[in-house]
Amino acid sequence: MFNVRPVCVTTSENMGILGYEPLETQIGESRAGSGRPAISRDAAVISDVTPGSLGERAGLKPGDVIASINGETISDPIDLLFHAAEDQLEIRFKRGGRGHVVSRKLDRRHDEELGIALEDFRIRVCNNQCVFCFIHQNPPGLRKSIYFKDGDFRMSFLHGNYITMTNMSDADFDRIAEQGLNPMYVSVHATDHELRMRMLGVRRGLNVLDGLGRLRAGGIQFHTQIVLCPGWNDGKQLDRTLKDLLKLLPKLLSVAIVPLGMSDHRDGLEKMKPTTPTFCRAVIEQIRPLQERLIERHGEPIVYLSDEFYLMAGLRPPSYAAFDVVHQLENGVGMVWEFMRPWRRMIRRLPERVSPNRSVAVMTGLLGARVLRRMIRRLDQINGLRVDLIPCVNGLFGPSITVSGLLSGGDLRRAIAMNPGYGQYIIPGNAIRAEGGVFLDDMTFEELNRACGGKVIAVDGDCSDLIQAVLHGRAGASADAIENLNDEQLVGIDR
Numbered sequence: 001m002f003n004v005r006p007v008c009v010t011t012s013e014n015m016g017i018l019g020y021e022p023l024e025t026q027i028g029e030s031r032a033g034s035g036r037p038a039i040s041r042d043a044a045v046i047s048d049v050t051p052g053s054l055g056e057r058a059g060l061k062p063g064d065v066i067a068s069i070n071g072e073t074i075s076d077p078i079d080l081l082f083h084a085a086e087d088q089l090e091i092r093f094k095r096g097g098r099g100h101v102v103s104r105k106l107d108r109r110h111d112e113e114l115g116i117a118l119e120d121f122r123i124r125v126c127n128n129q130c131v132f133c134f135i136h137q138n139p140p141g142l143r144k145s146i147y148f149k150d151g152d153f154r155m156s157f158l159h160g161n162y163i164t165m166t167n168m169s170d171a172d173f174d175r176i177a178e179q180g181l182n183p184m185y186v187s188v189h190a191t192d193h194e195l196r197m198r199m200l201g202v203r204r205g206l207n208v209l210d211g212l213g214r215l216r217a218g219g220i221q222f223h224t225q226i227v228l229c230p231g232w233n234d235g236k237q238l239d240r241t242l243k244d245l246l247k248l249l250p251k252l253l254s255v256a257i258v259p260l261g262m263s264d265h266r267d268g269l270e271k272m273k274p275t276t277p278t279f280c281r282a283v284i285e286q287i288r289p290l291q292e293r294l295i296e297r298h299g300e301p302i303v304y305l306s307d308e309f310y311l312m313a314g315l316r317p318p319s320y321a322a323f324d325v326v327h328q329l330e331n332g333v334g335m336v337w338e339f340m341r342p343w344r345r346m347i348r349r350l351p352e353r354v355s356p357n358r359s360v361a362v363m364t365g366l367l368g369a370r371v372l373r374r375m376i377r378r379l380d381q382i383n384g385l386r387v388d389l390i391p392c393v394n395g396l397f398g399p400s401i402t403v404s405g406l407l408s409g410g411d412l413r414r415a416i417a418m419n420p421g422y423g424q425y426i427i428p429g430n431a432i433r434a435e436g437g438v439f440l441d442d443m444t445f446e447e448l449n450r451a452c453g454g455k456v457i458a459v460d461g462d463c464s465d466l467i468q469a470v471l472h473g474r475a476g477a478s479a480d481a482i483e484n485l486n487d488e489q490l491v492g493i494d495r
Contacts, residue, residue, distance in 0.1 A: 044074040045119040046093075053115020058091060058104045060116055067092040067101055076121040078154055082179045084114045126151025128164055129201030131270040132227045137263040139396060143442055157181040160327065162225050166205035173211075177218025183253060183327070184215060184222045190233040191244040199232060209244060216251040223253050223327050228283065229260045230273040238283075242290065242303055249298070256331040257287070258306040264398030274400065280313040300324075306332030308403075311370050332403075336371050342464040343375065351471070353383030360387045360470050361422040363412055365394065365404035368428065375463060379470055387470055390419050396441060404428040409443025416452050425452060426469050429460035 044066040049055050066074045069083040069091050089106045108114070126149040129136070135149050153172055155161040162185045176184065186208070190196040193207045215222055224245060228234055233241065238257075245252055259275040266272075284305065291301040300323045307317040317336040325334035362376055369391035376389040392415040394401045396408040407428070416425050427448075432438065437445045449456040459469045 044076065044080065046116050047119045048117040050113075050115035054106060054108055054112055055114045055116040058106055059102075060091070060093065060104075061095070063095075065094045066118075067094060076154060077118050078157065078179060078181070080114070080116075080118060084108075089114075121154070123148070123150050123155055124152035124167065125149060126164065126167065127202075128166060130227075131199055131201060131232070131272065132229050132260050134261060134263070136269060137265050137397070139263075139265045142440060143438075146440065153181070153184065156185045160185050160223075160330070162187040164200060164205075165208065165211040166200065166202060168206065168211070173214045173218065176215065176220055180219070182219075182221050184220055185327075186212060186215075186222050186224050187227070188212075188224045188241065188245065188255075189226050190237055191241045192237060195233060195237060199229070212245075212248055212252075216248055219251075221251050221253050224255045225331060226255065226257045227260060228257050228275075230275060230279050232272075234279075234283065235286075238286070246294075246302070249302070252302070254325075254328055255303045256306060256328040256333050257283070257304065257309075258331050259308050259312070261401060262398075263401055275312065277312050277314060280309045281315075284309055284313060284315070304328055304331075304333040307334070307336045308332050308367065311336070311367055339371065339462050340375075342462055346464050346467055347378065350379070350467075351382060354385045354471060357384045358386070358471075358473070359421070359423045360385070361390050361416070361419055361425045362387060362466070362470070363390045363392055363407075363415055363425060363427045365407055365428075366391050366399075366402035368402075368404045372466075375466075379467070382471075385471070388419075388422075390415055405430040406440065407431045408441040409439035409445075409448045410441050412439075412456075413443070413448055413451055416456070423455065424473055425456045426466065427456060427458050429458040432458055 046055075046060055046062050046064045046066065048062060049060050066080070068074060069080070069089055070086060071090070072079070072083045074080055074083060087108050087110065089108055091104045091106065092101050093104075094101055128149075128151070133149070135147060138146055150161050151163055151167050152161070153163055153165075153168060153176060156163045157176075164187050175181075188196075188208050189199050191209055193209075196208060197203065197205060212222065212224075226233065226238070226241065228238065242255065245255055259280065260272060262272060262274060287303060287305055290303055294300065294302045304325065310317040317334075320334040320337045321341075323334075325338075329335055329338060362372060364372060369389055372389055376387055379385065379387045392404075392407055392411050393399050394407060395411050395414065397406055405428070408431075412427050412431070431440070432445055433440075439445075439448070445456075445458060457469055457473075459466050
């Protein structure tokens with residue numbers, strides 16, 4: 001469906017690249033246990049200096065390599081932000097990474113930024129072989145970054161990516177505590193250590209409860225994630241995992257439970273049972289009493305099920321009006337509620353008719369179609385407007401993958417070709433990578449739009465953005481944009 005992208009973008013290990021996709025310059029092996037890149041990327045190379053900034057006045061230029069600030073080594077933007085926060089700074093750097101070290105002493109006002117940006121650091125690779133990992137289920141022929149497995153605690157802090165902590169050293173935990181990298185995002189899956197190691201596909205590794213205990217001891221809060229795999233970590237194992245995690249309150253902020261997703265590309269991988277509607281209903285019934293107790297004791301559920309569980313079970317996902325779930329949105333928790341939140345307000349503003357007449361097809365994944373169906377029926381009742389919902393089968397990963405964010409350009413082009421004759425086709429913007437405007441199969445939005453006669457628009461945001469696109473014919477970000485349409489475009493708005 002049409003996702004709202006939260007401030008903190010997360011990456012679910014279940015769904016692979018729904019969140020942050022690394023740049024080509026960030027992909028590479030890293031020195032194990034250091035959190036610092038190997039080879040030349042160990043250096044903090046300046047990529048940009050803001051004109052008139054403290055950095056420019058210090059004589060810093062793009063290409064310079066920062067050796068240290070106040071005697072502390074700088075290797076990435078987190079180091080820079082942390083150590084450049086003092087009022088008196090001694091910056092040591094090399095011009096172009098060669099020659100002698102230059103030293104500058106600076107007096108910094110409390111609110112003054114240094115004004116420099118660093119080149120991208122290499123992201124540490126995850127070496128686990130998780131039985132549920134979606135990256136292992138990608139089809140061949142996609143771009144390199146889609147196959148990259150991120151296991152870097154810095155990306156957890158910066159972008160909300162989930163990490164297993166199996167590649168972390170004592171120095172990593174010390175740095176997280178020292179620099180106050182709050183919050184962290186940790187993939188737990190099971191607290192039974194032996195079971196977790198089997199699920200992660202490794203023989204040995206850090207006990208997750210020990211790792212979370214170290215974060216808690218360092219004053220660090222954390223969100224957690226469980227990819228629920230039928231026959232593995234469900235049932236009594238899920239009860240045990242949740243019981244263990246809830247002992248870590250209040251540093252534990254939330255637990256998101258997401259269902260196993262399986263593509264058609266699992267040759268040679270562990271045999272797994274599929275997630276079924278019956279399984280989803282059983283999980284909902286298992287978790288509901290715990291959520292009710294947690295709300296009574298703590299004012300919030302803390303343990304959340306992704307919306308997929310409810311939709312697959314044929315139920316309406318719950319409202320989260322009273323709870324802050326923004327940090328788990330990319331895990332699918334509250335995504336339906338967030339998307340539909342303006343609907344009651346918007347329905348009062350819908351026109352009686354539109355002029356000139358319009359025909360619109362709204363494209364989405366099979367799961368998103370369950371969310372949009374009632375809204376599309378209501379819009380179709382507007383005189384002069386024909387709007388139809390077109391559920392798209394995923395041909396890249398297989399029909400069991402039903403979320404809109406994993407639709408390819410080819411999937412959408414085929415669906416449009418099978419449903420000709422509309423004046424406009426609206427597609428979910430979350431299927432497009434913001435960097436470069438490409439779909440998962442590397443088709444660009446421009447290529448899709450040209451192939452469809454220029455009739456395609458992509459929409460991100462909530463239902464108000466989708467309504468504006470249906471009525472107005474273009475994407476927009478304003479929740480109140482429907483009120484700004486002129487009388488020739490909308491007639492009979494209930495104000």
